[in-house]
Amino acid sequence: MPGAIHAEGLVKTFGDVKALDGVDLDVPEGTVLGLLGPNGAGKTTTVRCLTTLLRPDRGSAVVAGIDVLKHPEAVRRSIGLSGQFAAVDEYLTGRENLQMVGQLYQMKSKAAKARADELLEQFHLTDAADRPAKTYSGGMRRRLDLAAALVVSPPVMFMDEPTTGLDPRNRQQLWEVIKQLVSGGTTLLLTTQYLEEADHLAHSIAVVDQGRVIARGTSDQLKARTGGERVEVVVHEREHMATASEVLSVFGKGQGEVTVQEHMRKLTVPVTGGAKLLAEIIRELDTRGIEIDDIGLRRPTLDDVFLSLTGHVAEDKDAENGGESGKQDGKQDAKQGGRRGAKQTGKETVK
């Protein structure tokens, strides 16, 4: 029995750039899959293929039990899509936006109206319901966009970077909304660049890079692959970094190399020995007269997972990591620019 979202061997090429290079996914009903990867890894292209916006060159996909390639129009009745770019009409009010979407889902206008009221209430937008969406804050727009994706309570939801560009408070709020949604039994595929977000919301995670899934599992499984705990030190003086590195390499012997992040004056070393060892390291650094700004023992984060899997950190937008970045990134940047402009001035501006 395939999951609510099931994809096999999705391939999509733009010109000579291979955006998807054989993506396989399976999301069991009622669970959340976090699709994690840097810009241009192929996350958005995957979502676009699964939501019928883009036809893959090769491969097959089944969403909510329906073949995406054979019956795209039927798939559209069973999915909700919340995009990376809050796709609401900014000159329409929140209420008008939701009513329009309801009517386009073929609801009767009365039913669409009632549903819009319900969603406005649920997403705390009732007070702003009759204001044009361009007057909304970034967080409100995202909520409206999400509400629009939920008009028919679809069994399968796709969210493409739902919290990109939001401040931490709004991100937290949106996470709560998403959690509620999922507790209601909705299957969700979520893409994100934020490792913390995947950690927080997803039952399982697929890490994508250069159009392929390079690792999958639960957050804990992925972390386990990266190894145990590590000590992280931020030294006060840049010139102390070499000495600090020496100290750490002694304590980390047999566990791995010391990683140095020069510009942050940060050193990291894998260790075993926990808090006791941490105390020893502090004493040793102190003896050598190295002033420290911060020191801590931490479990690997998904950042570390990503780094160890791909050799670069997730936020990197480096050129080598082609994917669809060549074609898509320019567009995405332009879109983001447009949104930022719109937010600031309330007018149509595009960079």
Place this chain on the structure above:
Amino acid sequence: MSAVTDAVPAVASKNPFSQLVHDSLVVAKRNLIRMSRIPEMVIFGLIQPIMFVILFTYVFGGSMKIGNTTSPEVYKNFLMAGIFAQTVTFATAGAGAGIADDMHKGLIDRFRSLPMARGAVLTGRTVADLVQTALTLLVLAIVALLVGWRPGSVEPTNFGRILGGFGLLLLLGYAFTWIGALIGLSVRTPEAATSGGLIWLFPVTFISCAFVDSGQMTPWLRHVAEWNPFSATVQACRHLFGDPGVSHSDAWPMRHSVLASVIYSVLIIAIFRTLSVRKYRSADG
């Protein structure tokens, strides 16, 4: 698994045509609400043709030879059909920019992920533009009357014929918005759609019988002007309005201007609607 994948959820599906009409109206309503909230765009859309009416009437009037006369009064009556027709074609840029903007903002993605009729987003847009064009024409006709346009100055006309002329103008405007739709879907930014929607309109509207008597043009240019789809509507309007300067050329579209105008417009709609809807279906963002 195959049993699952072939199952299509049973949703009361309307017949495709009534769904297209319903969805198009929903989208048209959305675009009209939008337009009403950006009144400055409607106003700018009006200023330009009004300016043209005034400039052409007072600057060119008196130096343009229509038939055998350079009378400003004759040119004024000659000019209006041309300005009306040019105005409706400028709606192309609005449609193109609107659609490019929707693409840019991700709204087209939203629409494409909804179970709606495929042609509805574009049809809704073009219908809304048609409403705007009709309003513009109404205001423009009033301005034209104010500066001295008098239908029936050469041949008798009546209200029905005048209405028929405006009908042809709206049909032409509607046809041109489909060209705009295709441009809007093909470019990356709304700005490109605006300029891309306007540039080619200048040769199309000027190499025609709209502003000068095409009979006075160099022969090859005259042929282009007389077969220009745009000229057919201008000629048909002059004919229906009883305005001066009706071309006596033997070119088929000039002799059968009303029919030619309808055929050209319908043909443009058929071609550009097909191309646009196809492009919309496969638009990859």
